[in-house]
Amino acid sequence: MLKVLDSAVPITCWSCSVGHDDSTLFCPYCSKIQPPPGGDYFSVFGLKPKLNLDLHTLEAEFHRLSRRLHPDRFARAAENEKQWSLADTALLNDAYRTLKDPLRRTEYLLKLLGAAPNPSTSSQPGGPEKKIASQVPADLLEEVFELNMQLEEMRAARKTGTKDLELEASLAAAKTKFDALLAAVDKDLRAEWIAWDEGNKAAREAAQKNMAALLDRRRYISNLVRDVNATLGA
Amino acid sequence: MAEERVVGIDLGTTNSLVAFMEGDKPVVIPGVDGSNLVPSIVALDPIPAGGRPTVTVGNTARKALIQTPERVIYSVKRLMGRGLQEIQKELKMFPFRLAKDVQADEIPRIQLGELKFTPPEISAYILRQLKRNAERFFSAPVTQAVITVPAYFNDAQRQATKDAGRMAGLDVLRLVNEPTAAALAYGLDRAKTGTIAVYDLGGGTFDISILKLQDGIFEVQSTNGDTHLGGDDIDNLLMLIALNEIRDEYGVDLRLHPGAVQAVRKAAIEAKIKLSTEQVAYFDIELPNGGRYQREIPRAVFEQLIKPILERTAEPCKQALADAKITPEQIDEVVLVGGSTRIPAVRQRVDDLFHLAARGKKPHTELNPDEVVALGAAVQAGILAGASKTTDEMLLLDVTPLSLGIEALGGTVARIIQRNSTIPASATEFFTTGVDGQANVAIHVVQGERELAADCRSLARFDLKGIPPMSAGLPRIEVKFLIDADGILHVSAREQRSGKAAQIEVKPTYGLTDAQVEGMILDSYDHAEEDFSKILLIEARNEAETILAAVERAPRNPAWQQLTNEERAAIEAARDRLAQLKLGEDAAAIREATLALDEATRHFAELMMDAAVSTALRGKTMNAAGEEMDENVTAPHAMAPAEFE
Numbered sequence: 001m002l003k004v005l006d007s008a009v010p011i012t013c014w015s016c017s018v019g020h021d022d023s024t025l026f027c028p029y030c031s032k033i034q035p036p037p038g039g040d041y042f043s044v045f046g047l048k049p050k051l052n053l054d055l056h057t058l059e060a061e062f063h064r065l066s067r068r069l070h071p072d073r074f075a076r077a078a079e080n081e082k083q084w085s086l087a088d089t090a091l092l093n094d095a096y097r098t099l100k101d102p103l104r105r106t107e108y109l110l111k112l113l114g115a116a117p118n119p120s121t122s123s124q125p126g127g128p129e130k131k132i133a134s135q136v137p138a139d140l141l142e143e144v145f146e147l148n149m150q151l152e153e154m155r156a157a158r159k160t161g162t163k164d165l166e167l168e169a170s171l172a173a174a175k176t177k178f179d180a181l182l183a184a185v186d187k188d189l190r191a192e193w194i195a196w197d198e199g200n201k202a203a204r205e206a207a208q209k210n211m212a213a214l215l216d217r218r219r220y221i222s223n224l225v226r227d228v229n230a231t232l233g234a
Numbered sequence: 235m236a237e238e239r240v241v242g243i244d245l246g247t248t249n250s251l252v253a254f255m256e257g258d259k260p261v262v263i264p265g266v267d268g269s270n271l272v273p274s275i276v277a278l279d280p281i282p283a284g285g286r287p288t289v290t291v292g293n294t295a296r297k298a299l300i301q302t303p304e305r306v307i308y309s310v311k312r313l314m315g316r317g318l319q320e321i322q323k324e325l326k327m328f329p330f331r332l333a334k335d336v337q338a339d340e341i342p343r344i345q346l347g348e349l350k351f352t353p354p355e356i357s358a359y360i361l362r363q364l365k366r367n368a369e370r371f372f373s374a375p376v377t378q379a380v381i382t383v384p385a386y387f388n389d390a391q392r393q394a395t396k397d398a399g400r401m402a403g404l405d406v407l408r409l410v411n412e413p414t415a416a417a418l419a420y421g422l423d424r425a426k427t428g429t430i431a432v433y434d435l436g437g438g439t440f441d442i443s444i445l446k447l448q449d450g451i452f453e454v455q456s457t458n459g460d461t462h463l464g465g466d467d468i469d470n471l472l473m474l475i476a477l478n479e480i481r482d483e484y485g486v487d488l489r490l491h492p493g494a495v496q497a498v499r500k501a502a503i504e505a506k507i508k509l510s511t512e513q514v515a516y517f518d519i520e521l522p523n524g525g526r527y528q529r530e531i532p533r534a535v536f537e538q539l540i541k542p543i544l545e546r547t548a549e550p551c552k553q554a555l556a557d558a559k560i561t562p563e564q565i566d567e568v569v570l571v572g573g574s575t576r577i578p579a580v581r582q583r584v585d586d587l588f589h590l591a592a593r594g595k596k597p598h599t600e601l602n603p604d605e606v607v608a609l610g611a612a613v614q615a616g617i618l619a620g621a622s623k624t625t626d627e628m629l630l631l632d633v634t635p636l637s638l639g640i641e642a643l644g645g646t647v648a649r650i651i652q653r654n655s656t657i658p659a660s661a662t663e664f665f666t667t668g669v670d671g672q673a674n675v676a677i678h679v680v681q682g683e684r685e686l687a688a689d690c691r692s693l694a695r696f697d698l699k700g701i702p703p704m705s706a707g708l709p710r711i712e713v714k715f716l717i718d719a720d721g722i723l724h725v726s727a728r729e730q731r732s733g734k735a736a737q738i739e740v741k742p743t744y745g746l747t748d749a750q751v752e753g754m755i756l757d758s759y760d761h762a763e764e765d766f767s768k769i770l771l772i773e774a775r776n777e778a779e780t781i782l783a784a785v786e787r788a789p790r791n792p793a794w795q796q797l798t799n800e801e802r803a804a805i806e807a808a809r810d811r812l813a814q815l816k817l818g819e820d821a822a823a824i825r826e827a828t829l830a831l832d833e834a835t836r837h838f839a840e841l842m843m844d845a846a847v848s849t850a851l852r853g854k855t856m857n858a859a860g861e862e863m864d865e866n867v868t869a870p871h872a873m874a875p876a877e878f879e
Contacts, residue, residue: 063451067629071658071719075407075618090658090716097655 014080025069025088033069036087040112041095049109051193055100062096103218106189106211109196113208137217140181147174147224154231168232175228178221185218240378240407240619241368242611244415245357245395247311247464248437248573250274251608252364252379258624260419260612262605263371265363266777267293271604272367275299276359277306278347287349291363300500303329303492305347309466310360312438313353314398315391318342329492341746354394354746355754358401362756365402370773373822379404380615382607383721384439385411386459386635388681389693392721397751407618409720412436413443414632415610416571417452419601421628428566429455431554433584433597434607435547436572438464442551444558444565450627456557456654457635458550465506465574467543472502472531475539476517480527494522509536510576537579544583551587557654562588568597575603631656634717641678641687650715653683660716671703675711679723698727774824778816781831785809793841801837808834 012019016030023039026032042049045061067073069092074085098104136144150171157164189211196207242260244251249271253262262270277295279288280302290298299306307330313321321332321342333343333350343350361381368376381404383395392409399406410418413432420430426447434441441459445452476498481487488494498519505515509531517529555562565588574580585591601609616625633654639647640663650661665675675698682690701709710730717723746754785805788794794802808831815827 063448066451066631070629070631072408072614072617072629073620076620086658086716086718087660089719090660093656093659094661097659 025065025092033074033081033084033088035084036091041098041108044092044095045099049112050197051106051109052197053099053105058096058100062092062100065092102186102189103215106193107215110208110212110215137220140221143174143177144224147171147178147228150174151227151231158231171228171232175225175232178225178228182218182221182225185214185221189214189218238378239368239372239374239376240380240615241364241376242410242415242608242613242615243361243364243379243381244412244608244611245311245360245381245383245398246274246437246607247309247439247466248274249604250360250364251605252368253605253608253612254368255612255616255619255622255625258622260609260616262608263368265292265367266370266773266780269293272360272363273308274311274360275306275308276310276346276356277302278349280305281348289359291359300493300496302347303496304331304345307344307346307351307356309438310344310353310356312462312466313342313344314357315388315394316342316353329495341750352746352754354398354751355401355756357395357398358754358756361398361402361404365404366773370770373770377403377405378407378615380408380410380611380618381406382410382412382415382611384434384436384459384461385413385441385443385457385632386439386461387411387721388461388636388691389721389723390691391461394746396720396722397746397754400751401754401756403756406720408614409722410611410614410630411441411443411454411457411632411635411721412439412607413441413457413569413571414445414452414454414630415608415614416569416601416606417443417445417447417610418613418628418630419606419610420569420598421447421452429558429560429564430567430569431551431565431588432569432571433547433551433575434459434571435574435580436464437574438462438466440464440547440550442547442554444554444560451629451631453631453656454633454654455560456554457633458554458557459635460546460550463543463546464572468506468540468574468577469499469502471539471543472505473498476502476519476527476529479529480519480521484521484523484525484527486521486523486525488521491522505531506536506577509533510578533578540577540579544580547583548587563593567595569606570597570599571603571606573604575599632719632721633657634659634721636681636691637683638693638715638717638723639680639682639687639690641680645687646685647680647682647687647690651717655717657717657721658719660714662712662714665698665711665713666707666709667701667704668706670706672706673701673703674699675701677713679715679725693723694725696725701729702731704731771819771821771824774821774828775816778812778824778828781828781835782809782813782816785831785835788835788838791842793838793845796841797838801834805831805834805838 011021011034013027013030013032013034015032016027018027018029020028020034023037023043025034025037025044027034037043040049044065045058047053066089069085069089071082071085071089074082077085098108150167154164154167154171157167192207192211192214196204196211199207239254241263242253244253251262251270251272253260255261264270265272272292273296275292275295277290277298279290279298281287295306299308309328312324312328316324318332318336325332331345333345336342341352341354343352344356361379365376365379379399381395381399383392387395395409396406413434416432416434417430427449428447430445430447432441432443432445434443439459439461440463441457443457444455446455447453473495477488477495480498488498501517501519505517508515513533515531515533515536517527517531519527521527555565568584568588568590570581570584575584581597584597588597590597613625613628614630616622617628617630620626634651634657635653637649637653638651638661639649642648650663651659665677667675676695677698678687678695679693680687680690681693684690698711698713701711708731711727712730713725713727715723715725788805797805808827812824812827812831815823818824
């Protein structure tokens, strides 16, 4: 599974036989492509795990690496290099997709540190388990209950073809409110990023706990917003 | 030997093309008849007693459509990678029949005369024709190609296309999405930075792709579409109206006469094309009972009719914008691809969707919408071959159009790779056993956006076999899913605790096994060097015969009398020279003499075309006139480019 890169394991280059750090995509000596390195997504971009990333730099690095790694560059290469180009590019793409999105990046880091709120991979015969639904945040219990009632009413009204303007207005108001809650969660998350990136061990552990809770809360609220949008837009 | 050329192929629903990079510029390779488009029509010739079956492709096959419709197939792309039920539904609008002995769990075969073919085999015949056209053009073998597919093609449809390439003797270096290919063709000569949308409404498929261009990197942001939407649907709609009216007014059900249905289809297509430039078109169809069905179709009525079809392109466009997280205003440019984008109502719809006119913009139509995908395929071929400086700067980063998932407990789908992920993309999942000592775990992979596995497209079912005996829940099987740069899925597995690689049998739900593909490789997959010169000689002789036969008939044409004595003498001299060389073994000399005779007859050909055009044009479109001439006029210049645009 995923592991935090602690000590670099020396690996011998298949082409020039010089030993190198296993987290490189190319041999530092002969520049030949290497099999997928064992590091985390951050190390693909030569980064230490962190949450505040400059997206322009990340994109530029993604493009630079793509130009060198992409299977299009290996169309007429030997079979082993072709396979590594495919595997390395898949890793690069997976890493970029995860790191460029703030939420996925946060989830990934937490998973890397073993503090994930819900494990995204679990073991089940016949298929991976679905993610467990998050708990209703305690401070929102009443409002969520109310909102769910209104959503039910709205769907029922839709079915019979009646138009309840009052209900629609109140749903729209709820949506505005939950959108604002979402924005507040994002603001809190950003504060935790800084705390994690710049803090010591204790500060980091506190930030991890807070982020896990914030992600749970965010997931719950965004599901609600999605339901409201779907019902209003239907 | 110099590095072999890589060609780019647009394997279209209606027409197919082959192109290559000539220096820094992509160029379409014409066929023997001088046309860039090879109609995607395949016909099985009547088999002579004791003889071998021969298959014809393109314009020749089109001629058989009305006389022997039961031996002809078109629009086969709509059947690629599809299961029995889907094909049955599809065939309601097409005159083809499924083979009677078809089994539910195998690739359906289409009955063509006495023989049966799978859709990839039919496509292979089209690809083989394009391969031959390219070989004839280069006078060298061609075995490597880039083939385009609709962006919204799923795994099975992509695999079927690759299989077809292999059957045709082509090593398919890459499958490229059609809208992306079009973007490559457009992006070639302008170093641009910006966001573009490619709206591709072809014969049978609709795609929308949104790309970000930056320093030669073409990064697809999102794609969406409908593999069941295109010009065919408009043709079918017009046909349906005609067929119903004929039945109601004249009491003739033409559906019982496949040849007559094809005549109606031809009229429908002509009317559709005419309505792109005219305000009104007419149906004028002779009926088998001697009657005549005539009807006027004003453009306004046509536009009203096709509105629901065009409306179906709106939702994919909105979804693609939403997935790319942008608004229509953020689209800098829109590129139109596919013959159906010639329809003014389509252009209007595009304008509305992307707010173009309001922003003082116009969609790009500079490149011929029928050719732009093939040109882009050639650019991608150039990128892969690493042959030119221009293409070395370019890199295409495409996405997977559909989410990949695994059926979880209760029949729901657990997504493992989201749609619009840049490919290659991978995901790793862990599985375990539910019973002590369990040796197999069954996995069902699906593609699609729906919540239930039953509503998604089933890609493959496979068993992880040979799990070492352990208590339930203890084995830890790592399964790696990888979507490659062609958008095709690969699966590998490993049991982690014992370190044993689990044996996997991936059985595609719809698809051919490797052995089946091997068995379907077309006979002509025989281009070893020595055979090749023989083929070139045969083809050169065939071409020589075609033009000699046409020159033989020339004096009977009134245009012959308009030539000067010198011109006639020059033609006769070139004719005699070719007739002499044709007996020899030198393919290059025969071709040179054929070209010389073609050149000598050019003026004659022009005179004859003028006469034909002025007769044919009475009440007809240029296109219709073109087709008619194709069938009735014996043009003596087999290779002169006939241009009817």
